[in-house]
Structure formats: C-alpha cells, structure tokens
Amino acid sequence: MPSRAPAGPPSGAPAAGRRRPWRAAWALLQASHLGPALAVTAFATALCAGMGAAVGVWLAMAGAVLLGQLSVGWSNDWVDHARDLRVGRADKPLAVGSLRVGVVRGAALTALAACVPASWALGWRAGGLHLLAVASAWSYNLVLKRTAWSWAPFAVSFGLIPVFTALAVPGRAGPPWWAVAAGALLGVGAHLVNVVPDLEDDAATEVRGLPHRLGARASTVLAAAAMLVATGCLVLAPGSGLIGPPGAGLAAAVLLVAGCAATAVARPWSRLPFALAMAVAAVDVVLLIGALGAQA
Incomplete structure (x- = not known):
C-alpha cells in the first residue's frame, strides 16, 4: 500500500482561513467528491433526455441531482473528518486543513435544503x-x-x-x-470497487462494511459479477438480441469489467477500478436509453 502523507494542521487552524478565496473554493469542490457527483448527474440527465423529456425537464433534473450529489459528497467528508485525520488522508481537504469542518457541514446542509424544492419541481x-x-x-455516510x-x-x-x-x-x-x-447492481459494483483501496485505512478506524468483511479479492470478483449481470439485464431482458x-x-x-x-x-x-466502473455505467446508460426507446 502506498504510504499516505501525514495530515496537516487541524481543519480549524487559523492558516486555513488565510488561504486565497479561489483555493478555498477549489478545496470545497474537492470535498464534494466532484467526479462521482458529475458522473451521476450526467447519467440521470442523459436518461431523462433520452426518454423524451423537454429541455426544461432534463435541465431541472440535472440541477436536482447535482444538488443531491453535492450534499452527499460534502456530508461524507464532514462525517469522516475525525477518521480521515487519524489515518492521515492527504487527499481530503478537511484532513489537511484546507477547510474548516463548519464550512463543509454548512455546504452539505445548504445543498440538501436546496435539493428539496429542486426535486419537487420534477x-x-x-x-x-x-x-x-x-x-x-x-444513510450510508451516517450509519450503514x-x-x-x-x-x-x-x-x-x-x-x-x-x-x-x-x-x-x-x-x-x-x-x-x-x-x-441493472441500476441496483451497478450501484453495488461501484461501492465494492470504490471501497477496496481504503480497506486498511477503514480497518484502522473500525469501519466494517461489506467489502471489509469480504476482503479485497472477493469484493473485486463480486463487483465484476454485479456489473456484468447489470449489463446482461439491459441486453438480454428487453429481447433486442446481440x-x-x-x-x-x-x-x-x-472489456471494461475485465480491466x-x-x-x-x-x-x-x-x-x-472505480473510474472503469463509471465507464461501465456510462455504457449501460446508453444501452438503457436504447432499450427503453425501443419499447416506447
């Protein structure tokens, strides 16, 4: 396992407050888990548009899903702050002192509050x-x-x-x-491959989710199987042939699952592996749009 850089000053250190505004903004974006948030938003928006939604509807979908994903990402780093400090997570802005806990907590709750009316607009x-x-x-971040x-x-x-x-x-x-x-299976597969790199850090902080109980190899095999079955559902169940x-x-x-x-x-x-799992999800979104379009 590659060594982790030691954690920086506590997140409430005065140095964090003297950072340039653009650096603080970038740190806040990093704490949102921006890549997965944008990927899920893109998938949901593409599905909505591919099923014939008007421009206003799929734009509203994009806004609601993005707000929800940002709230989830920020809440993850906020809830895991103490754990990330203990294991020296140099890739987490809160753990290295780039942000204060209150800033990330406020961002998570604000995004969640904004997500409610944005969702009802759908x-x-x-x-x-x-x-x-x-x-x-x-519920995953808080308990499960x-x-x-x-x-x-x-x-x-x-x-x-x-x-x-x-x-x-x-x-x-x-x-x-x-x-x-297919959506549920893809979610399980993404969870398994996303957690595997953190198994040792999580064990040090007494996190015992399903991947920790299975181990890295079994989690990888199960993730591959889940993603392949998901794709099989989208190809075989609609009866469109190969x-x-x-x-x-x-x-x-x-090929992506094998990689x-x-x-x-x-x-x-x-x-x-998590990036490749998101690529499988992108392929499956295209398959799903085609299959649902053929049945419309």
Missing part, C-alpha cells in the same frame, strides 16, 4: 423518489458504511435513478424491472 412522484435516493445515500448493509444504500439509490428519471417525463410510465435491477449496439455495448462492458478486475487485483490501492 413532480411529486419523481421528486419524492429522488429525495428518497438522496436520503439513502446519506460501518455495517454489513453498506451495499444497500447504493442498490437503493442507483436502482431509483431509472425510476425517477422516467417519472419526470410527462406521460411516461415507470421503467421495467430489469432497468431497476446484433448491433446491444452486442457492442455488452462487449465494451466485458477493472485486473487492475484491482494487480494494484489494490488504485482508484482506476
């Missing part, structure tokens, strides 16, 4: 389910990441994405079961 069904997905993600049920919030939140994006489109029914199953885009999508997903598994085994502390 309609009570779509908005309510989106808020349920956000609440599920917060330390239990054997750590996978459940990812299954719930990702499984709800095709549901609330479909229901936001006027006149559109909810998605078929296989779309929900000719053309569905077959190409399945082949691309197989994800190989990297996780060879370099267990690498973040590349």
Whole structure:
C-alpha cells in the first residue's frame, strides 16, 4: 500500500482561513467528491433526455441531482473528518486543513435544503423518489458504511435513478424491472470497487462494511459479477438480441469489467477500478436509453 502523507494542521487552524478565496473554493469542490457527483448527474440527465423529456425537464433534473450529489459528497467528508485525520488522508481537504469542518457541514446542509424544492419541481412522484435516493445515500455516510448493509444504500439509490428519471417525463410510465435491477447492481459494483483501496485505512478506524468483511479479492470478483449481470439485464431482458449496439455495448462492458478486475487485483490501492466502473455505467446508460426507446 502506498504510504499516505501525514495530515496537516487541524481543519480549524487559523492558516486555513488565510488561504486565497479561489483555493478555498477549489478545496470545497474537492470535498464534494466532484467526479462521482458529475458522473451521476450526467447519467440521470442523459436518461431523462433520452426518454423524451423537454429541455426544461432534463435541465431541472440535472440541477436536482447535482444538488443531491453535492450534499452527499460534502456530508461524507464532514462525517469522516475525525477518521480521515487519524489515518492521515492527504487527499481530503478537511484532513489537511484546507477547510474548516463548519464550512463543509454548512455546504452539505445548504445543498440538501436546496435539493428539496429542486426535486419537487420534477413532480411529486419523481421528486419524492429522488429525495428518497438522496436520503439513502446519506444513510450510508451516517450509519450503514460501518455495517454489513453498506451495499444497500447504493442498490437503493442507483436502482431509483431509472425510476425517477422516467417519472419526470410527462406521460411516461415507470421503467421495467430489469432497468431497476441493472441500476441496483451497478450501484453495488461501484461501492465494492470504490471501497477496496481504503480497506486498511477503514480497518484502522473500525469501519466494517461489506467489502471489509469480504476482503479485497472477493469484493473485486463480486463487483465484476454485479456489473456484468447489470449489463446482461439491459441486453438480454428487453429481447433486442446481440446484433448491433446491444452486442457492442455488452462487449465494451466485458472489456471494461475485465480491466477493472485486473487492475484491482494487480494494484489494490488504485482508484482506476472505480473510474472503469463509471465507464461501465456510462455504457449501460446508453444501452438503457436504447432499450427503453425501443419499447416506447
């Protein structure tokens, strides 16, 4: 495992307050887990637009989902602040003193508050389910990441994405079961590969989620299986066959999953497997749009 740089001064140190405003803003963006937040926002927006939503609807979807994801990312760093200090997480702005805890806590709660009216603007069904997905993600940060049920919030939140994006489109029914199953499986796979690089740090702070109980190798194998089954659901369940885009999508997903598994085994502390898992999710979003479009 690569060595971690020691943590910097406590997050409330006076030095943090003397940083230039743009540096503080950049640190706040880093604390939001911006990459995954933008990826999930892009997936949900693409699904909504691909199912025929008007521009105003999918723009509203993008705003609501982004606010929800930012609240989840900031709450993660806020809740994990003490743990990150203990293990010297040099990649976390709070742990190195770039931000104060109160700033990140305030950002998380502000984004969450703004997410409520932004979600209701999508309609009570779509908005309510989106808020349920956000609440599920917060439950992971607050409680479930330390239990054997750590996978459940990812299954719930990702499984709800095709549901609330479909229901936001006027006149559109909810998605078929296989779309929900694929989203849930992708969420579980992403959770497993995202946690593997942090297993030792988490063990030092008594976090015992499902990946910690399975170990790095079993978590990687299970993640690969979950992502492949998710893609299989989107290719085989709609009955569109393996000719053309569905077959190409399945082949691309197989290659990405193989790369994800190989990297996780060879370099267990690498973040590349999570990026590859997001690439599988992007392929599956394209497959899902095509499958739902064919059934419309």
